[in-house]
Amino acid sequence: MINSSLKTLSQMLAKKEISSVELAQAFLNRIDAFNPEINAYIALDQDKTLAQAKAADARIAAGNAEPLTGIPIAQKDIFCANGWKTTCSSKMLENFVAPYDAHVISRFDAAGAVNLGKTNMDEFAMGSSNETSYFGGVKNPWDFTRVPGGSSGGSAAAVAARLCAAATGTDTGGSIRQPASLCGFTGLKPTYGVVSRYGMIAFASSLDQAGPMAKSAEDCALMMNVMAGFDERDSTSLNREKEDYTRDLNKPLQGLRIGLPKEYFAEGLDANVAKVVMDAVTEYKKLGAEIVDISLPNTGLSIPVYYVLAPAEASSNLSRYDGVRYGYRTPEYTDLMDMYCKTRAEGFGEEVKRRILIGTYVLSAGYYDAYYLKAQQIRRLIAQDFEEAFKHCDVIMGPAAPSTAFKAGEKVDDPVAMYLEDLYTIAVNLAGLPGMSIPAGFSNSLPVGLQIIGNYFDEARMLNVAHQYQQVTDWHTRMPEGLA
C-alpha cells in the first residue's frame, strides 16, 4: 500500500477498501518508526492530520470526493499553513505559527487531501543538501551517511522512504529536481507563474516555483491538477485556462525530438551518471524518439548569474525578519540598531547570512550596474538559448545533478562546490521553463535522475514523456531496502 500510486490509493479509498484515517495512520506509523532517524518531518500534528482524514472519509462517503481526497501529503515547511508551525527551517521562525494558508495549502485542503506534516528543508530554501536547516540535516533513505539533496530534502526523503503518498516542494535553482535525482523519485518544477506563490515563503521571487514530488509522472500530474491555477493574490500568477495534466499521459512518443545539449555532458559530470542518462536516452529511442544535438552556449554563466540575482532578491525578501513583529528577537539589546544586528546575526544561519551579504553587495550603489544589471542581461541570453534550442527539439534531456548523493559534511564548508550541484538545473529557473527529474537507474546503488526540460507550459507533454518511460522501466517503483 505504501508503494501504491495515487490513482490506486484513490480507487482503494473510493471502494472503501481502506479509509483515509487508516491510510493516514499507516503513514504516521511509518513516520514514528523512521523519522527519528531520517528527520524528514520537522512538524507533525496527529490530531490535525487525523481530523482532516476523518473529514475526507465523510466526503468520500457523501460521494463528492476528488482524486486526491483522503490522500496523505507532506508539505514543505516553506508553505504557510494556518495553525501549523511554519519555520522555513530557520531559528528566525522557530516559533512562528502561520495564521493563514498558502494558496497551495488551501488548494490541497479544498481537494480533500490530508496534511501529514511539514517537512525539513535547507534554511529559507538556501542549500543543495538540506544541511543548512536549523533543525538538522536529513538522511538520504538510500544511504543514511549521505544527503538527500536540497533544498526540498525533507520532502524528498519522505517520498523516497514512503513516509507520505506524495509531497510538495519548491524549486528556485533545482530544489525539487536535484533531490529527486539524489533520492530516486519524480519531481516537477512547473513553468514560472503556473503555481501561485502566495503564502510560500519567498527566497528569490523571480525564480521560486512550487511543484509536486511523487513516485511517478502520473502522480505528479494528479498533484499538478490540484496545485496549478490562477490566483489573483500573486501578481506573477498566470491567468490561463485550467488544464488537466493527465490528458496526454498515454500518447505515444513516436517522432518525439529529444535535444541533448552538449554543455550538459561536458566536464563536471560524473561518468557513471552520464552513462545512466545515456541509457535512458537509448530507451527513448526504442520508444520512437529521435535525438537532436543542441547547444545551450550560456550554460556556464547560469551559476554566476544565479548567485547574483537570487541573493539580491533574497537580501530584500529576508529584510522583514527584523525582530519587530514576529519571529526571533534577541533577548538582550541596548538600542534599535543593536536589536536588529543581534536578532539577525543570531536568527539566521551561515548560508543565509552569506547570501544576504552577497545580495546587499550586488545591489549597492556603484555595483548595481556591474552585477545586478549585467546578470539580468545574461539571464535574457540564457532564456534565448532555450528559445533557439526548442526550434529544433520538443524536450531537452540531460542529467539533473552532476553526481549521485554525496556524503553529509562533504561540501558543507565549500560553498562553491555546493553551488555547482545546481549546474544543470539553475538555467531552467532563470528562463522560467518547466523541468523535471525522473528515476533513470543507479550508480553504485545510488539513484540517478534524468532531467527533462520542456518549453513554456509544456508540463502535460513532459509528464507524457516521463510516463511513457515509466511504462517500460521500473526505476520509479524501487524503494530503499530496510524501509519496507
Add this chain to the structure above:
Amino acid sequence: MEWEVVIGLETHAQLQTKTKIFSGASTAFGAEPNTQACEVSIALPGVLPVLNKEAVNCAIKFGLAVNAQITPRSVFARKNYFYPDLPKGYQISQYELPVVGKGAVTIQVPAVGKNPAYEKVINITRAHLEEDAGKSVHGAVEGMSGIDLNRAGTPLLEIVTEPDMRSAAEAVAYAKKLHELVQWIGICDGNMQEGSFRCDVNVSVRPKGSDKLGTRREIKNLNSFKFMQQAIEFETRWQIETLEDGGAIQQATVLFNPDTGETRAMRTKEEANDYRYFPDPDLLPLEITEADKARVSAEMPELPEAMKARFESEYGLTGYDAATLTASRDVADYFVAAVKAGADAKPAANWVMGAVSAKLNAEEKAITESPVTAEQLANLIKRIMDNTISNNAAKQVFEVMWNGDGEVDAIIEKKGLKQVSDAGAIEAIIDEVLAANAAMVEEFKAGKEKAFNALVGQAMKASKGKANPAQVNEMLKKKLEA
C-alpha cells in the same frame, strides 16, 4: 552680492482609495492601532502585493490634469532600508520609470506690496506611486516604542517639480495650487493635519545671474502653508548668511521647528541610506494603454484651466475673476450653482468674491459650510436684477439670510425693502425735493454739476432708500432740464 533662491518641491499626496495600494486593508484614518493591518500590511512571511487599480486611476487622473506624459510601462521598485514602522524592510515605490512623466501647472502668485500679481508655469518632473510606512508611537507603551501599521501600505502619489520656484511666495503658491488640484480631481482629501498632503522643499541659493545650482538642503514634512513660508524664508536667510560669512552649504535633510521658526539639520548626505533600489520581482510592470487613459479622462471633472476659459467666454468674466472663482473647486461649484439657479454671471461672481468670501473669511468657514446657499444667493440676485431691491438693500437681506432668518422675499417684505419704481410716486418725491431745495437747483443751473448728486441724495433719502436710483436719476435730469 545679490542672491537668488532656487526651490523645488516633493509632495506626498495620499490617494483617496478605500483600500491600501497593495492589499485589501482599509485606509480609513483614526482607527485603533493595528486594526487595519492585514497579513500583507504586517508583512507576514509569504504574503505578496497586488496593485490596487484605483490608485493607478488616481495617478492617471493627475497625469492628465497636469498635461503630463503617462508612462505606458512603468516599474515598481523596492527601496530597501530598515525601520521598525517599515514592515517589509523595503518600501515599494517607483524609481527609474515613474507612472507620470513631465508635466506642468500654472500658478498665480499673489501681489506683495508694490509687486503685482503674476502667473508662472512650474514644471513637474515626475509623479510616482508608492506605499506609505506605518507610524512609531512613543509613550503608549512604558519604556518602549509602539508600532501602528494602520497607515502602512496607504497609497501615495509623490509629485516632484523642477527647481523652478524663485521665492517662498512662489513655492507656497505652487503648493496651494497643487493642494487644490488634487482635491479638484478627487484623488486626495488634502487634509494636511492628518498628513494626507505633505511637502518636502528643496532650497538652494546662488548669486543672481548664475545658471549653476547651489548645494541644496531639503526641508522635510511641512504640513502647513504658513510653516512652509516661514521655513523657506528662514532657510534662505541662513544659507545666504552662511555663504556670505565664507561658509559652505552641506547637502542635508533639515527639519523645521514651528516654535522657533528655524530649520535644523537632521542628517547629512554622508549619513544617507543606500536604498539599493531594484525592480520588485513580485509585481509586473504597470501597463497603461490609450484606452485606459480615455476611460479615466471620461471620468474627469472639467479642469480649472478649462473652466476658467469657459467662464471668460461663456459668462464674459474677466480673466482675474475667472481665475479667482476657479482657484477652488468648491467655490467654482458654488458660483456655477448660483448661475444655474438663475443669477446673472457677473453679479454672481461679484457676490461670491465679495460679500460671500468676506463673510466666510471672517468666520473662517469653507464655502461648503456657507449658511447662504448658492440658490438663496441666486434668488437675492434675481431680486436685484428685476429691480425689486437695490444693491444696498440686498446687502441687508444677505446679512439676515446669513444669520438664518428666512428667505429672500420674506425678508424683503418684512423689512420693507422693496424698491419704489412707480413713476408717479418717484415724481412726487422729486417734486418735493426740488421745492425744498431751491438753492441747490439754482447752483445746478449755474453750472455746478455736484449739486445734481446732492439732489439725487436728497431724493433717495426722502424715499428712505427705496426709490429706484436709476429712475430717480433719469426723472430728476428731465425735470431740471425742462
